[in-house]
Amino acid sequence: MEHTSTLERVLRAIAITLVILFFIFPIFWIVLMSFQTNETILRVPPSIVFEPTLQNYQALITGELDTAAGKLEFDFMSNLFNSFYLSTASVALGLILGIPAAYAFGRLKFRGSEDIAFTLLSFRFAPPLLVLLPLTIYFQKLGLADTYFGLIWVYQLIVLPLILWIVRGYFEDIPADIEYAYRIAGHGFWATFFKIALPLAMPGIAAAGLLAFIFAWNNFIFALVLASADKQPVTVGALAFVTASGIQYGQIAAGIVLSILPTLGLALYAQRYLVEGLSLGAVKG
Amino acid sequence: MTDKYLRLENVDKFYGPIDLGVHAVRNVSMDVAKGEIIALLGSSGCGKTSTLRMIAGFEATSRGKIHLAGREVQMLPPVKRHVAMAFEGYSLYPTVNVRDNIAFALKAARLPASEVDAKVGEVAEMLEISDILDRSPNSLSGGQQQRASLARALIRSADLFLLDEPMGQLEPQLRTLLRGRIKHFLKERGMTAILVTHDQTEANALADRIAVMEDGMLQQYASPAEIKDRPANLFTGTFVGEPPMNVFPVRVSVEGGKLHMALEGGKELVYAEDAFAPEVRDAIMTRRDIVIGVRPYTVRRDESGVEATVLTNQWLGDQSHIAASFAEATVVLVEHDRADVVVGDRIAIRLDPSDLHIFDPATGMAISHGRGLA
Amino acid sequence: MSIQLTDIVKSFKTDRVLDSLSLGVSRGETLVLFGPSGAGKTVLLRLIAGVIDPDEGRIVINGVDMEGVEPEERGIGMAFQNFALFPHMDAHANIASPLTARRRTRADIEDRVNEVAELLKIRHVLGHKPKELSNGQKQRTALGRALAAEPSILLLDDPLRNVDAKLRFEMRLELPRLLKAQEATVIYVTQDYKEAMALGDRIAVMGAHGIAQVGTPEDIYLTPADTTIARLFGDPAINLLDVVPEQGGGGPEIQLSGARMPLDTAYAGVVGRPCILGIRPETIRFTEAGAPGVIPVEIEAETPLNEKTVTLAATRAGREILISRPAGTPGPDRGTAHIAIDPSGALLFDQATGKRIHPGESA
Structure with missing residues (x-):
């Protein structure tokens, strides 16, 4: 009854391998590309046999590239720094704003709380471009365009709803009696928030923070429109490789690899939190 | 054969590979006579539910033999063993009302409607659910759902009735009365029943013989009076009896x-x-x-x-x-x-x-x- | 009065859980709130603790009106049904939490935690997190936390609900001593009538419409206000039979299964009135045929119950009667038997309202 046949096991293994190949292949191919010159990348038919070169990475780090059309200058390392700065600051601000709000929505159940929470979530439904057009004008008038502050502010559109909805689920999952018990023991509202609610929701907060970081890191359109060269993150910076004389596939691939690495590292480090946080968010949200 | 109507012979249950996995039931042998009511009694994790599920066929028997009504059944799927079971978790079909839940097996057996109605009426009256027969399971309290689930099991014709924690959720005021009625019902019809319970009061009240289990092993298998007067070991002595020994x-x-x-x-x-x-x-x-x-x-x-x-x-x-x-x-x-x-x-x-x-x-x-x- | 509740109203959305409830608890008293789930027992405790607020009514604790007083300022100890231990703190920190809130010195806290742990026999697990504790230890830790700051008011919300039968029994014997040693005013919530009778100086029985009866365990068991309360106390539950008392030779009497049972003459007023006769199973004896007032019954099943033997029997008219006797005493276990009912323990209730008829009451 609960035994599985050998055939079943083999079929299952094949199916799993296919699925893994399907998801891993693009990443695998990009990693390969990042070690090739444009010429080997573009040969027909493509092959996975080639002479590996670090030239793409070298170019990214030094910021200079010799192409057929001449010397190309760009500043990938400062893009990487921008990505770090923007994502970290956005998530930090998102957590500071989002956690108390999530607690309020999850626990206090004031009048209209459901509507407000839903409205906040609905920011995620709107196509970013729709928001961007009017925003650009306002930002220019207010002098916020092309500032870190302005970008971080706009990034809250990505970060805040995510943090709010995941963390709120965690707060709701803490039995109210535990908080009541702490109050009755003689501790005030804020002490209860910091000593009970916050530590118990920590896995959710960590998961939400990580997800928000990844979403912020991968954002393209906000920075494309609102930031100039010296403030743009890697996602936008990679555009520099689309040049008049052709597309620098090797550099793009290396750029992608470099920009994936931090988020991948973070995700692996906190995999447990992530999966837990995602599934909980799914159930609760 | 009637005194060995159901027979477990050196039954083992491993979760995981045999001899390596968790040894949940250890070399249990017991006989049940036709018409007897047996309680498998023990605390959670003692192996009583695994034993019941092996008898029902929901769990593979890792080692040993199970005979029921003259047949060796440990390799048969549940449907061929001809047993009826009431589950701990009620498990009523949520889409049909209580009456249809109870009558389900009878209708499947194509009994005439008048006979089905009479049987449902009788068992419903016994379990005090006549007034909720037309309600949907979701609108019932835990105690009512459990009584409906019991009714659904008891109404069937089967060689053996398996009841998993049948009364844990029952309203306290009804419990003693319903125990008396259920015992009367089973005895009057000569039904053979095995119930699993962690409540020694329930085991004592209903069973002709109690099988006390702990650590997957059968500690004692005897009548309630015998267990009370002659407990085989300290565990049985202090587990059975309230207040404890x-x-x-x-x-x-x-x-x-x-x-x-x-x-x-x-x-x-x-x-x-x-x-x-x-x-x-x-x-x-x-x-x-x-x-x-x-x-x-x-x-x-x-x-x-x-x-x-x-x-x-x-x-x-x-x-x-x-x-x-x-x-x-x-x-x-x-x-x-x-x-x-x-x-x-x-x-x-x-x-x-x-x-x-x-x-x-x-x-x-x-x-x-x-x-x-x- | 240590706790005085006046006209408390509390609704959740459209559901009015407490409707104009009033209740007083004296200093040092243990009051048991007893009733089925959904009667509002837990809500009442939470109102007193201050974690939720009443819609209407006044809560006065030790002479102080509690309106606007936060839970942490009320000086109450509370134990929860699901323990509600702080999962990220060890047992020691859990028990110490009321003491840290009161800014006791470190040495003071250490002494008191050890004292409480000693009393509850959990010193050896003080360093364990809640998930490493057994259910019994969790329950004792929760109790320890409630007792730690020696509050003058203790609210215990069905603290024995989630522990096994053996431990529940042990704690039932142990709790009165613990509570009396605290000299606290206690409100104890339970659904178990044995706990209610064993622990309560008084019992407040809660029904669907608020408090149905308040009294000592004797009051409640021997003179329940109505059939619902009568059925809630006692295992096996009281036998309730529809009867119409008649005028007999020596006073009012009841026809049961062809035999006549005389009633106390004080019940003269109920002749001809449809009543419910309430007979506790332990007041029925098996006896020989032939004696006056003896009722023949058919035995259906015998079920042992905690040092008692309970017999389910049916009268000639098919009415079920439960009879209980001490285990080990002789009694028939099948066939026809004869029973005698002690009329002095019989209760009469009105058939229409279910309310108990007092002796001397007229129709």
Whole structure:
């Protein structure tokens, strides 16, 4: 009854391998590309046999590239720094704003709380471009365009709803009696928030923070429109490789690899939190 | 064959590979006669539910044989074993009303509608659910759902009825009455039933014989009276019976033709040497250190006894439960009238030799009960 | 009065859980709130603790009106049904939490935690997190936390609900001593009538419409206000039979299964009135045929119950009667038997309202 046949096991293994190949292949191919010159990348038919070169990475780090059309200058390392700065600051601000709000929505159940929470979530439904057009004008008038502050502010559109909805689920999952018990023991509202609610929701907060970081890191359109060269993150910076004389596939691939690495590292480090946080968010949200 | 209607022969259950996985049921053998009601009793994780599920066929039997009504069934799928089962978690079909839930198996067997109605009516009346037959399962309380689930199992015709924690959710005021009715119902129809329960009260009330399980092993398989009067070991002795059996470690010596049992804290129980049968006395004397057990309702208050101080006296309407500090421990007495002692009173406790259960402190196995060897 | 509740109203959305409830608890008293789930027992405790607020009514604790007083300022100890231990703190920190809130010195806290742990026999697990504790230890830790700061008011919300039968029994015997030693005013919530009778100086029985009866365990068991309360106390539950008392030779009497049972003459007023006769199973004896007032019954099943033997029998008219006797005493276990009912323990209730008829009451 609960035994599985050998055939079943083999079929299952094949199916799993296919699925893994399907998801891993693009990443695998990009990693390969990042070690090739444009010429080997573009040969027909493509092959996975080639002479590996670090030239793409070298170019990214030094910021200079010799192409057929001449010397190309760009500043990938400062893009990487921008990505770090923007994502970290956005998530930090998102957590500071989002956690108390999530607690309020999850626990206090004031009048209209459901509507407000839903409205906040609905920011995620709107196509970013729709928001961007009017925003650009306002930002220019207010002098916020092309500032870190302005970008971080706009990034809250990505970060805040995510943090709010995941963390709120965690707060709701803490039995109210535990908080009541702490109050009755003689501790005030804020002490209860910091000593009970916050530590118990920590896995959710960590998961939400990580997800928000990844979403912020991968954002393209906000920075494309609102930031100039010296403030743009890697996602936008990679555009520099689309040049008049052709597309620098090797550099793009290396750029992608470099920009994936931090988020991948973070995700692996906190995999447990992530999966837990995602599934909980799914159930609760 | 009727006294071996259901037979388990050296049944083992492993979760995981045989001999390597978790050994949930260990070499259990038992016979059930046709028309008998058996309770599998134990705390959670003792293997009782695994045993039931192996009998039902929901769980593969890792080793051993199961015979039912003259057939070897351990390899058969559940549907071919011809057993009916009521589940702990109610498991009513949520889309149809209570009546159709109960009648499900009968309708599937294409019984005439009038017969189905009559049977449903009868069992519904017994379980006090006549007034909720047309309701949907979701609108019922836990107790009502459980009664509906019981009705659905009991109405079937089957070789064997398996009831998994059938009354855990029942309303307390109904429990005793329904136990009486269900027992009457099963007996009147000569139905063979096995129920799994962690509640020794329920096992005692319903079962002809109780199989006490712990650590996957069958500890004792006997009638409620036998288990009460002659528990096989300390586990059974203290697990079955409410209030639980009083247990004290003692050291035995003979002085001046009297048998002294020294309790902790310097007090002694003194018995005439002939108070115990010679073979019991020998068994005690060869060990010196023994554990005595005494049921709360056999503890007597008597001037000549050992002194104790009343800690609480709780009147429950038809019984008084008294706890007294006694030999560095607490002794519990049950009296069927309202006891007049109050907290702090000095009372004297007498433990009659005929009421003593004596256990080996190392193995926990019973040495003797009253005057006879175990 | 240590706690005085006046006209408390509390609704959740459209569901009015407490409707104009008033209740007083004296200093040092243990009051048991008893009733089925959904009767509002837990809500009442939470109102007193201050974690939720009443819609209407006044809560006065030790002479102080509690309106606007936060839970942490009320000086109450509370134990929860699900324990509600702080999962990220060890047992020691859990028990110490009321003491740290009161800014006791470290040495003071250490002493008191050890004292409480000693009393509850959990010193050896003080360093364990809640998930490493057994259910019994969790329950004791929760109790320890409630007792730690020696509050003058203790609220215990069905603290024995989630522990096994054996432990529940032990704690039932142990709790009165613990509570009396605290000299606190206690409100104890339970659904178990034995706990209610064993622990309560008084019992407040809660029904669907607020408090149905308040009284000592004797009051409630021997003179329940109505059939619902009568059925809630006692296991096996009281036998309730529809009867119409008649005028007999020596006074009012009841026809049961062809036999006549005389009633106390004080019940003269109920002749001809449809009543419910309430007979506790332990007041029925098996006896020989032939004696006056003896009722023949058919035995259906015998079920042992905690040092008692309970017999389910049916009268000639098919009415079920439960009879209980001490285990080990002789009694028939099948066939026809005869029973005698002690009329002095019989209760009469009005058939229409279910309310108990007092002796001397007229129709």
